[in-house]
Amino acid sequence: MVDQYANFIIASYVAVILIIGGLGLAMILDQRAQKRALAELEARGSTRRAKEAS
Amino acid sequence: MWTKLANPGFFMRWSARLLPWFAGATALAFAIGLYMTFFTVPPDYQQGETVRIMYVHVPSAWLAMFLYSLMSASAIGTLVWRHPLADVSQKAAAPIGAAFTLVCLITGALWGRPMWGTYWVWDARLTSVLVLFLIYCGIMALWRAIDDPNRAARAVAILTLAGFLNLPIIKFSVDWWNTLHQPASVLRIGGPAIHPSMLYPLLVMALAFSLLAIVMHAYGMRTEIMRRRVRTLNILEAERLDRRAAA
Numbered sequence: 001m002v003d004q005y006a007n008f009i010i011a012s013y014v015a016v017i018l019i020i021g022g023l024g025l026a027m028i029l030d031q032r033a034q035k036r037a038l039a040e041l042e043a044r045g046s047t048r049r050a051k052e053a054s
Numbered sequence: 055m056w057t058k059l060a061n062p063g064f065f066m067r068w069s070a071r072l073l074p075w076f077a078g079a080t081a082l083a084f085a086i087g088l089y090m091t092f093f094t095v096p097p098d099y100q101q102g103e104t105v106r107i108m109y110v111h112v113p114s115a116w117l118a119m120f121l122y123s124l125m126s127a128s129a130i131g132t133l134v135w136r137h138p139l140a141d142v143s144q145k146a147a148a149p150i151g152a153a154f155t156l157v158c159l160i161t162g163a164l165w166g167r168p169m170w171g172t173y174w175v176w177d178a179r180l181t182s183v184l185v186l187f188l189i190y191c192g193i194m195a196l197w198r199a200i201d202d203p204n205r206a207a208r209a210v211a212i213l214t215l216a217g218f219l220n221l222p223i224i225k226f227s228v229d230w231w232n233t234l235h236q237p238a239s240v241l242r243i244g245g246p247a248i249h250p251s252m253l254y255p256l257l258v259m260a261l262a263f264s265l266l267a268i269v270m271h272a273y274g275m276r277t278e279i280m281r282r283r284v285r286t287l288n289i290l291e292a293e294r295l296d297r298r299a300a301a
Contacts, residue, residue, distance in 0.1 A: 003103040005168045012107045012161040016114075019160070020266070023153045027274055034280035041284065046291040 060139045062279050069272045076269050083262035090255035098252070104168055109256060111161040112240070113263035114154045118186060119221055121151030121267060125193075126218045129211035139275075141207035142282070144214065145197055146274030150267060152190035159183060170234060178227035179235035182220060189217040203282060 003009070091109040098105035125147045131140025162180070163173040174180065193210055200206035228237040239247045246253050 005102065005104045008104060008164045008168050009106050012110055012164045015160045015164070016110045016157050019153050019157050023149060024270065027270065027277065031273065031277040031280065034277055034284055037284045038280055038287070041287045041291065044291070046287045046294075 060137060062139055062142070065139060066276060066279060069276055073269060073272055076265060076272070080262060080265040080269055083258060083265055087255060087259040087262045090258055095252055095255050101169060104165055105252065107161055107165040109259045111158060111165060112256060113260040114158040114161065115183070116260060117263055117267050118151055118155035118158050118183070119224060120264075121147050121154065121271075122186065122190075122214075122218070122221060124271075125151065125214050129214040132207045132211040133215075136204075138204075138282075141203060142275050142278045143271070144207060144210060145203075146271055146278050148190055148193050148197065150270050150274065152187060152194065154263075154267070155183065155187040155190055159187060175234050177233040177235055178231040179224065179233050182224045182227050186217075186220055186224060189213075189220065193217070203285070 087109070091106055095106065095109070097103050101108075125144050128140045128143040128147065131137045132144060159180075162183075166175075167173050193213055196210050196213060197206050200209060225238075227233060228235055240253070240256065248256075
């Protein structure tokens with residue numbers, strides 16, 4: 001038998017998955033973007049050592 | 055020793071090694087915690103099955119306050135020692151703390167509707183947690199409003215420490231005022247007031263949520279360190295191009 005308050009329990013766990021999962025996904029995408037930007041800069045020869053050499 | 059441990063390079067090396075282990079421990083703790091929550095916890099004699107909402111609501115509430123305490127400790131690191139890793143820790147903790155506070159508010163409302171007959175009341179506990187969420191939002195907005203991360207960190211640190219006054223209000227609101235929210239039943243003088251069959255699963259879920267917060271915080275700190283490297287390299291590249299153009 002389904003509990004009369006099952007909807008509230010399910011909605012709570014869905015909220016946790018959406019909020020924490022959404023933040024986790026945003027964090028993964030953000031880190032990927034930063035890694036890509038770092039790789040592009042390094043490919044162009046832009047490093048701290050490059051400044052010291054120039 | 056602290057200077058070596060709090061070095062961004064050292065942090066990046068060790069966090070890369072430890073994060074997979076912590077992520078695995080988090081998954082294991084959630085698997086055990088969720089099994090206990092849904093298969094071993096008996097229905098409460100008053101709350102019935104809705105007691106299962108507590109296993110996400112209570113750990114979220116603890117973490118909302120713990121992450122703010124962590125941000126406050128980092129804020130002291132920023133203001134007193136001007137340590138860049140303290141700035142990074144502050145910035146990485148804010149969205150995670152805000153997310154757990156939002157989870158706490160929403161799951162609390164979803165528990166309140168069947169148990170209290172209302173999603174929301176303006177009692178001291180609920181209102182002070184809502185204020186905590188608004189402070190988190192203000193802190194994230196302030197980070198975005200100031201371009202220079204060092205200046206932003208100092209401004210945010212002051213706001214964070216001012217907002218810390220809200221934490222004892224949240225904790226003791228149920229003792230200081232007559233609230234609809236029940237008083238503390240786990241972290242209280244005299245020990246926990248709930249039966250071990252419900253307490254142990256709650257502690258396992260609290261461990262799982264805490265490990266998740268540690269993983270997310272370390273991951274966020276790594277991203278922030280990378281963002282600062284990108285910013286520094288972009289500035290250096292722009293300076294080099296300027297010098298070439300001038301020569």
